[in-house]
Amino acid sequence: MQYTMYYEEQQKIDYDEYGRLKQQLLQKEENQKFEKYTLRKLKFRGDESNDAVPHYYLCVKNQDEDAIYLEKKYMQMHIWHRACAKLNRTDCDRILRGDIEWMKDSKEALFQDFYLQATLNHLSPGNVIEYQKERLKCKEGYVAFVKKVRCVVGGWGNLFWPEAMTIQCLEENKVLTVYKKRVNLPNTIWEMMQGTAILSEDMAFAF
Template sequence: MSETKFRHEMKHYINMCDYVAISNRLRKIMHLDKNANSHREYKIRSLYFDNLRDKVLMEKINGINRREKFRIRFYNDDYSFIRLEKKSKINGLCNKVSEKISVDQCERLIKGDINFLNDSEKPLFVELYSKMKGDLLKPKTIVDYTREAYIYPVGNVRITFDKSIRTGINSTDLFNENLPTIGVVDSRCIVLEVKYDEFLPEIIQDIIQTNNRRATAISKYAASRIYG
């Protein structure tokens, strides 16, 4: 399990006019993510975990300063590279650790067959087993969206535009490509995420106008729970 240092993360809701203006400027100085397709996007599907008391959801809504969430994630319907991830947030800074997980392991986990997690040599697997046993954490809901991502090496900056955010409501049918989903954010809204290490270069600040746009406590998982 590879540890990464904590990073700054800001999120904003923007409209289509903002998106067109900002993305056009970003393309002149930032590199497009290598996983993007011909439309400059890639698809993300995540399965989020929570417990019977909706601990993860309520901590987000209540703005708890130290919190974490587990999810399983893959890109572009590619099952050869699936990740189990834990995202932590402390004092406004974010950290993510991940491990590769197989389709078979995902299906076993979703069905409640989790002993393999405790038998693993991967610390993240063992930690999830502990949380599923101790906190009754379990797979909760699926979130789908498309992402357009740009990278800037100075400051290790990553800027993403998340669009068409949809939920499978209470479904955990992770590998169902025909899973019925429903939109959770106004289709005219796009989520702009800005992530960086110690500093955000001034040229990036100017492009995204972060000083003129208020950061918002946005959670795609929380938004997906609007229906239950």
Template sequence: MEKLKLRHEIKHEISISDYIALRNRLKFIAQKDSNTDERGRYRIRSLYFDNADDKALKEKILGLNNREKFRIRYYNGDIRYIKLEKKGKINGLCYKRYTPLTVGQCEQIINGDIKWMRFSENSLLVELYAKMNFQQLRPRTLVDYIREPYIYKPGNVRVTFDSGITTGLNSKELFNQQTAAMNSHAVKKIIMEVKFDEFLPEIIRDIIQLGQRQNSAFSKYAACRIFG
């Protein structure tokens, strides 16, 4: 298995006025993500996995230092590039592993046809197979939101603003843009996430004024599970 790259992650729930002020500061020193639209944003759709005992949800709510969750994710409605992701924490530091999926593979996983993963040469697919088999992980909740990302190369810093968070409740229709998030409840939050490697450059720390905000354990998955 590949060596995990551990990163720091800080989250803050912020107001609209905070968002506007922070965005106006960041745009002078940080780069936009090349995958964004003309407004500097992109839409993310994720299908999160959990089991009947709500393992992933409970680990998040309890704030366990070592935890994990699986999701299938794609961007801007473009199904040419879909990822299976495993996001986890080890002693409070974050890591992410991912592998590409096809539409057909996604549909097989959603429909419970998972035997093919057992014999895959991809370790992440084998791990998901094992956990769907032995932990009874299943696709559980759709989550949509808009992300506005900023990149600052020193320290490998990524600052993102997530808004317009909606949920498809228990819908598994990952590729149906009409029935899931459009008719769901909205979570009215703006979430700033700051991710970095070993250090956070002083210029970024000053801009986002971390010392004046309380860190948040906000989880888009957990927030959307409130509704079902």
């Protein structure tokens, strides 16, 4: 399975500091622009207490049925590991209904992995969280400003419903700053750890 490996730091800042930092980044990273988007993520219930235990998510970017992904994410030795695989709306709905038998024999390694974990650990759809983000590509990774974090009321059934009721989870006067830095390892180490090529940058930091 292909993993992207990165360090991640987070910090809450107020809106004045956000404005200053955003302008500084735009001046430093010439010819780059912030990408604005809304992301909804559904987390499957499992072991919530340990970052070293893989967590699985369904992700939808801008409510676009061409931008649906299954995500696996966990931390090891202070390094985040992430794997993603694209889904169509039909297969996404099947997963939400608990119809995952088809994933067992899929050519996509992440689908096989999810089927095994969901079967062994009885994973089930949990809450949907909505994020409003601004993301900028930098020399060694990405900086994202998360301006709103909301819990979507109504459970997983509202993953695709744009008018769903939400509950604010981030203070109104705060912005969450997230910095992700790629872990650069020699090719031989990558091959030993993953057995295949790494993911592209766009896929690796899509969310």
